[in-house]
Amino acid sequence: MNSLESLDLSRNKFSGEIPPSLANLTYLSYLDLSYNNLTGRIPQGSQLDTLYAENPHIYDGNNGLYGPPLQRNCLGSELPKNSSQIMSKNVSDELMFYFGLGSGFTVGLWVVFYVVLFKKTWRIALFRLFDRIHDKVYVFVAITWASIGREATTD
Structure with a gap:
């Protein structure tokens, strides 16, 4: 045996x-x-x-x-011992994830603010980009609104 x-x-x-x-x-x-x-x-x-x-x-x-x-x-x-250890490990992993996410977002945001605030050429380029995007959105909305208005009057 x-x-x-x-x-x-x-x-x-x-x-x-x-x-x-x-x-x-x-x-x-x-x-x-x-x-x-x-x-x-x-x-x-x-x-x-x-x-x-x-x-x-x-x-x-x-x-x-x-x-x-x-x-x-x-x-x-x-048995509560192992389940509490697993639960505390999951909670600590989740807290570390959110801490890393928040700190990464904060640091990244401050880097962008620093660049825009202290680099004149980058600031000008950023504002030009915003102007181009604004112009394209404005033209798209104006054309779409005009075509909707035409369709409504022709019916």
Whole structure:
């Protein structure tokens, strides 16, 4: 039994605890204990942790199981430690994103203001650009308005 490589005991209506000796099967590369009536703490062992990392559904359907690697304690409630760490990491990542976004926007805006304020040639070029854009928008609106007015009078 020590050289067992694959074990699928899913959907067999087994009940009771998982035998601790299951954690000692070093050649085991596939394990499925899902959808039984298993209860108790999951045995500790690096082999079971590795199998859970490769297939996190091996304990599904066994509501009586608890302990690592599942996120349930012995009372069936979720463990708050890992979820709070994940939540705080997400919040800190989000805060860092918004801080970077705000500071980048502020620095970029001040660079533009500096250039416009202290570089006369750039200021003149910027105002000429605004004048050209204003002229093009004005001509577009005037032509569109005139064509709408013509269509309304011809009907």
